[in-house]
Amino acid sequence: MSSMQHLLPEFEQLKKRYPAGFESSLTLPCLRRIQKERGYVADEDIDWLVEYLGVPRIQVEEVLSFYTQYRRAPIGRWHLQTCRNVSCSMRGAERLIDHLARRLGIQPGQTTPDGRFTLSHVECLGSCGTAPVVMVNDTYHENMSAEKVDALLEQLK
């Protein structure tokens, strides 16, 4: 019995818009939903999905390691993802990332000891016209500056 069993009706609903035989396609959406619920994907979730969707275990493991958005371990409450690709770098992303790292006392890839923030690098978020961009959990914060990011951090408790 999976602790994610309560998502089953949602998954069944989702299945209805796919043609028959497309169970494998539900791998990505189900993992996303589970991660939203738990914060990451646990071993028992993989066991459950393999059984529920009838897909090979290796397929689920590969998906989890291939796509950057899936997590196999918990992270901070607020996930700050800073773009540093071409347009963002040209509008101050590198200074912004340095500023964030100093303010939080962590390097990209790390989580603050109180579990409040995780800082990550991310590649182009498609927000180049409003660069630099910082993604906080699901939300884009555009046209960022050191001052704006400081004000934002105050709000993220």
Next chain:
Amino acid sequence: MTGRKLLMSFPVTPTSHLLSEVRARGGYETLKKVLTSMTPEQVTKEVTAAGILGHGGAAFPVGRKWSVVHLNDGQPHYLCANADEGEPGTFKDRWILENAPHQLVESMLIAAYALQVRNAFVYIRGEFDLPYRRLQGAVDEAYAAGLLGEKILGTDFSLDLVVYRGAGSYVCGEASALITSIEGKKGYPRNRPPRLTVRGLYQRPTVINNVETLSNVEIIVRLGAEEFRKVGIAKSPGTQLVSISGHVEKPGVYEVEYGYPLAKFIYEDCGGVLGGKGLKCIIPGGISTKVLTAADIATVTYDHKAMEAVGSQVGSGGMVVIAEGTCMVRLLQVMLRFYHHESCGQCTPCREGMGWLHRTIDRIVAGKGRPEEIDTLVRISEANDGTTICGMGDAAGYATVGIIAKYRDEFEYYIANGRSKNGGRLEVDAIEREVAHA
């Protein structure tokens, strides 16, 4: 003004994306016309006659792609919209997804009818939040209004549309990787032949078009091919949504009619270079297209043939403006770090080559480069070209070769002196600080 408008033809308000307002503007009238008075063949004929080229980057003729699908071959066909917008510098499809999601949905309905598709997908990148919510909202509205699902508008035509979210992978914007991802697997590109229009999603004929390309379908059918072709120029009919960013006064998304003067667009419509600086170069269509100097673009028009004639491409419409005083060595380093990070690892030349390119440029930027390493970068790029399953390795090479061909002196200076000729600057503000300091 940047020429005539096809997609950005209505005032954007906080509610202009909702079905009620779309219908008040005449939305879904073209669908009704198609379902009640046209055959699938007539729709494809119109789209082919319109001469529209793909807007995702490769500029493949849409009619030619569609014509590969045989309508009565007794197997299911699938349609996918590519909304995995991830080519750095590109954010134009986001404008459609956020502001005109019903334009895409209606166009996909018409395309699905033409290709006799029962199940269609929009593959949207996993990071997009508002674009996803707007699109899913439009799909839900369409289902509730009987515009998706069984027996649409009381006809025999039925379509289910799934918005499929990616999970963070640049290569999934490549069509064959995209469908592999929709199959619920890691996004490895596939070898062709067979073409995806022969054997695509779940081994069935599948048409994959970019969001902007598909969104033009309703317009083509509404106006008719002949009227549509009056916009743009003969070899490049219609318009292109251009997303412009970098060192530019007025970044954003602009609809540009093909054939419009490029310099006028940048200097007048977009306000020119940030802070009144001089223009060094532009990346015209996503970072995988070759850079063009200020001199290159002085007299060129914005269309496929003209851009090719000066050695680059329209590409994805993702334009990046680069000011005088920017360090091209550091800029290439940012690009190569990205390509290295995004190589999926399936083909050896790309998996290894991206790492070599990245480590070599890192060494040069650290002041430890050797003179022969400029040619090493070129050699690795050329060795990649055409030797991998998808075009990602090629693209990284074009970007590299393009920059070195035009700014070789900056690489030579960096290696000879162990530091940047331009102070390693990527920001215009930094250029200003430097000038003030001097």
